[in-house]
Amino acid sequence: MYTAGTAFLEALKEAGVSYIFANLGSDHPAIVESIAEGQTSGRGFPAMLTCPNEMVALSAAHGYAQASGQAQAVIVHVECGTQALGGALHNALRGRVPVLIFAGATPYTQEDELKGSRNEWIQWIQDISDQRGIVRNYVKFDYEFRTGRNIKQVVHRAMQLAKSDPMGPVYLVGAREVMEEELTPVAIDTAEWPSIAPLPLRADDAANVAKALMQAKRPLVVTSYVGRNPAAVGELTRLCRRLGVAVLEQSPVCMNFSPDDPLYMGNRWSEPYQEPVLGDADVVLVLDSDAPWVPAISKPNAKATVFHIDVDPLKDDIPLWYFKARHVFRADCATALAQINAALDTMKPDTAAVTERTAHYTQLHEKRAEELRRREQPNGAIITPEYFTACLRKHVDDNTIVLSETITNYPTIANHLRPSRPGSFFLSGGSSLGWNGGAAIGAKLACPDKTVISLCGDGSYMFSVPSSVHWMARKYQTPFLQVIYNNGGWRSPKMSTLAVHPQGYASRADAIGVEFDPAPDHAAIAAAAGGAWARKIERPEEVEAALAEALKVVRDEKRCAVLDVQIPHL
Numbered sequence: 001m002y003t004a005g006t007a008f009l010e011a012l013k014e015a016g017v018s019y020i021f022a023n024l025g026s027d028h029p030a031i032v033e034s035i036a037e038g039q040t041s042g043r044g045f046p047a048m049l050t051c052p053n054e055m056v057a058l059s060a061a062h063g064y065a066q067a068s069g070q071a072q073a074v075i076v077h078v079e080c081g082t083q084a085l086g087g088a089l090h091n092a093l094r095g096r097v098p099v100l101i102f103a104g105a106t107p108y109t110q111e112d113e114l115k116g117s118r119n120e121w122i123q124w125i126q127d128i129s130d131q132r133g134i135v136r137n138y139v140k141f142d143y144e145f146r147t148g149r150n151i152k153q154v155v156h157r158a159m160q161l162a163k164s165d166p167m168g169p170v171y172l173v174g175a176r177e178v179m180e181e182e183l184t185p186v187a188i189d190t191a192e193w194p195s196i197a198p199l200p201l202r203a204d205d206a207a208n209v210a211k212a213l214m215q216a217k218r219p220l221v222v223t224s225y226v227g228r229n230p231a232a233v234g235e236l237t238r239l240c241r242r243l244g245v246a247v248l249e250q251s252p253v254c255m256n257f258s259p260d261d262p263l264y265m266g267n268r269w270s271e272p273y274q275e276p277v278l279g280d281a282d283v284v285l286v287l288d289s290d291a292p293w294v295p296a297i298s299k300p301n302a303k304a305t306v307f308h309i310d311v312d313p314l315k316d317d318i319p320l321w322y323f324k325a326r327h328v329f330r331a332d333c334a335t336a337l338a339q340i341n342a343a344l345d346t347m348k349p350d351t352a353a354v355t356e357r358t359a360h361y362t363q364l365h366e367k368r369a370e371e372l373r374r375r376e377q378p379n380g381a382i383i384t385p386e387y388f389t390a391c392l393r394k395h396v397d398d399n400t401i402v403l404s405e406t407i408t409n410y411p412t413i414a415n416h417l418r419p420s421r422p423g424s425f426f427l428s429g430g431s432s433l434g435w436n437g438g439a440a441i442g443a444k445l446a447c448p449d450k451t452v453i454s455l456c457g458d459g460s461y462m463f464s465v466p467s468s469v470h471w472m473a474r475k476y477q478t479p480f481l482q483v484i485y486n487n488g489g490w491r492s493p494k495m496s497t498l499a500v501h502p503q504g505y506a507s508r509a510d511a512i513g514v515e516f517d518p519a520p521d522h523a524a525i526a527a528a529a530g531g532a533w534a535r536k537i538e539r540p541e542e543v544e545a546a547l548a549e550a551l552k553v554v555r556d557e558k559r560c561a562v563l564d565v566q567i568p569h570l
């Protein structure tokens with residue numbers, strides 16, 4: 001037996017897919033049959049994992065790709081399973097995550113003309129006019145298999161698109177009749193389907209950027225995700241140290257530059273004040289950022305020269321987007337930074353100027369570090385997020401991956417966890433809440449020997465479909481520690497309201513629709529769904545013991561632990 005379904009699975013295997021995160025339906029008999037046949041005949045197809053919720057499935061593929069760089073596959077049920085991918089698709093797009101999503105389509109014959117023809121009532125209900133239109137705002141490529149004959153080529157083309165910069169999700173559809181087609185196998189040489197080579201700068205441009213940074217009085221790098229390619233971090237660090245260039249992160253979604261480096265100036269989100277370091281810079285080099293500052297509240301000096309090097313500098317999928325820059329380059333930042341460093345090898349920086357710049361920025365760094373140390377001291381009988389995060393920091397070793405969907409505590413994590421290893425720290429990269437649980441499963445599957453810690457707000461925990469996540473985590477043995485920064489609801493929309501209406505009615509109201517009152521027993525959901533260790537803590541003196549026990553459960557018992565940490569409420 002060799003059907004289009006078999007060819008599809010074979011192509012995924014050839015493309016390096018290890019896991020198919022699947023939520024099945026009446027559209028998938030060919031695939032289910034081929035997997036069962038493959039298990040008997042030993043075809044070695046990717047493992048198919050049952051995902052009771054589609055958003056968790058795609059978030060798992062997302063976390064896997066973040067932790068390993070490898071694109072995985074997601075299978076969903078026709079148009080309704082596609083809808084249920086929900087905001088995970090937005091996250092995959094904005095996170096620039098390579099992933100192949102396949103959805104069946106309802107059969108296109110109804111009188112048994114072909115194998116797979118309609119034989120269930122729902123197949124009329126699931127026929128819509130443009131299934132691919134559901135996702136077209138969010139994928140790099142969408143296509144429907146018209147025949148089984150070239151199904152492998154189409155999968156490899158889709159994967160080539162997904163894995164080429166700027167990376168992103170791709171969506172394929174196949175109706176039952178196409179997937180049932182009996183085929184003669186087609187041989188593919190995967191070496192002939194590479195992703196595009198990383199784009200370099202032109203040599204002159206690299207030299208010009210090097211010269212501008214070298215001659216600047218207050219040179220500054222602004223970045224959000226240069227560290228998505230961990231190789232870029234070393235080149236950036238080398239560049240900054242040799243010239244005394246500082247780094248400011250804007251809404252960082254991964255580890256970009258060591259927060260302990262004296263040239264690290266901190267991280268900005270949407271705080272309503274002008275950033276002094278940004279205002280003082282005379283040369284600003286933006287590296288990989290979708291929004292390098294929020295111009296209404298903070299921006300570079302009008303006299304500053306701005307360079308922008310980005311894997312996707314035009315952001316053509318963000319309709320209203322403009323940030324003034326004099327020089328804009330589409331390039332892979334790891335390559336570009338190596339080129340700028342190579343250009344500097346032939347130049348002679350003024351060592352006195354480098355020393356002065358380094359001393360200036362080091363002084364600012366130390367002042368900031370002192371303030372952060374002060375904030376993480378224990379504060380009476382309450383657990384502050386800063387104190388808790390500082391305690392957690394001591395447990396994060398070199399073998400740990402941390403995920404954060406902590407919303408109003410994003411800055412707390414950046415400042416007090418201080419992730420300093422490239423490739424060890426991730427946010428979703430998007431803004432649709434609920435990535436944290438599935439992503440932890442994916443990261444653990446990608447790196448089974450690492451400890452995975454997923455941090456989330458109480459709202460983000462509920463968005464993550466914890467029943468699905470923890471059922472999967474037990475079934476597929478992906479233990480991780482989940483910490484809930486529980487402030488009793490959605491602090492973020494409350495802050496958004498107060499930022500626009502500081503003295504308004506909402507500022508004086510007792511409740512504005514963001515409170516979780518009465519509170520759910522969050523950790524117990526995970527215990528019920530997946531046998532997770534569950535604990536709620538409220539006092540600072542409980543923190544150390546709870547963290548030690550939770551991590552022991554994860555590392556030794558290989559069981560999930562969910563720690564509900566009560567921080568000051570809304």
Ligand SMILES: Cc1ncc(C[n+]2csc(CCOP(=O)(O)OP(=O)(O)O)c2C)c(N)n1
Pocket residue numbers: 087405406407408409431432433456457458459460461463487489490491492493
């Ligand atoms: C899918 C989705 N729905 C709604 C929102 C709007 N939203 C942004 S932050 C937030 C609250 C998050 O709550 P929590 O995780 O507890 O973090 P907190 O704001 O309390 O720090 C909401 C509802 C969103 N970003 N994504």
Ligand SMILES: [Mg+2]
Pocket residue numbers: 457458459485486487488489490491
């Ligand atoms: Mg909250």
